Amino acid sequence: RGDRLGFDRRRRCRAAPERRQSLVRQLPGELQLLRQRFEFSLRLCRLVIVNKIDAENVDCEAVLASIRAAFGNECLTINLPADGGRRVVDCFFNPSGTADFSSVAEAHQALVDQVIEVDEELMAKYLEQGELSAEELSTALRAATLQGDLAPLAVGSTLRNIGIHPLLDLVVDFLPSPLERPPIAGTRPRSTDVVVRQPSEKEPLAALVFKTIA
Numbered sequence: 001r002g003d004r005l006g007f008d009r010r011r012r013c014r015a016a017p018e019r020r021q022s023l024v025r026q027l028p029g030e031l032q033l034l035r036q037r038f039e040f041s042l043r044l045c046r047l048v049i050v051n052k053i054d055a056e057n058v059d060c061e062a063v064l065a066s067i068r069a070a071f072g073n074e075c076l077t078i079n080l081p082a083d084g085g086r087r088v089v090d091c092f093f094n095p096s097g098t099a100d101f102s103s104v105a106e107a108h109q110a111l112v113d114q115v116i117e118v119d120e121e122l123m124a125k126y127l128e129q130g131e132l133s134a135e136e137l138s139t140a141l142r143a144a145t146l147q148g149d150l151a152p153l154a155v156g157s158t159l160r161n162i163g164i165h166p167l168l169d170l171v172v173d174f175l176p177s178p179l180e181r182p183p184i185a186g187t188r189p190r191s192t193d194v195v196v197r198q199p200s201e202k203e204p205l206a207a208l209v210f211k212t213i214a
Contacts (some may be wrong), residue, residue: 045176046151048075049167054085054157055183061101067153073114075153076141077107088155092141093134103178115140118149142174 006174022045035210048067048088053060054058060081067075080099095108114131116123119140126132144150156163188195199204 010104027142033209037069045146045148047145047170048151048153048177050153050155051158051204053081053155054160054162060085060155064153071151073117074149075151076111076114077155078111078170079154080107085157089180090166092137112137112214113143114150114214115144116118118144145174146176146180 079088082099089099089108095119154167185196
């Protein structure tokens with residue numbers, strides 16, 4: 001019964017956020033937790049963050065390979081560690097330089113292939129012209145992320161502020177704003193009247209209570 005109550009609470013709170021960020025700390029068992037979060041999030045917009053790329057005795061290449069093996073093309077590696085985990089190198093917007101492992105150019109091409117895979121119109125244009133603009137790729141990636149078809153993956157270190165600014169740019173550019181949410185219908189307290197609220201600061205306050213006890 002306790003497990004069922006816990007599931008019901010998680011299911012109710014799922015209506016509150018418009019996205020879900022999953023932090024992978026490169027510890028044993030993290031991959032299984034990530035898989036559970038993905039299954040629970042369903043079509044919710046998702047972002048994966050691999051932390052502690054500068055930590056000792058951490059094989060970031062193996063972690064990313066495990067994530068790709070578990071989720072296939074669903075996870076898009078936006079950047080990679082460089083200089084021994086002291087910085088990150090962009091694989092999407094400005095694919096240049098070298099990473100600690102893998103090829104930045106190959107990572108960029110994999111990103112392009114995965115993005116056009118979920119956009120038939122863009123794929124047809126790419127096959128015809130052989131290239132796409134950065135704006136076209138960004139627009140397609142954002143649409144696929146919002147729909148839950150793809151999940152961007154960023155690396156960094158929160159302790160030493162490595163990759164944090166690119167991560168914030170990723171959140172702003174590709175994750176949804178609360179203002180993009182559809183109208184929400186609810187019941188007025190102590191009545192059966194159905195009220196619809198638009199995602200606007202001009203609307204009266206409306207709150208979703210999903211857990212009232214510990």
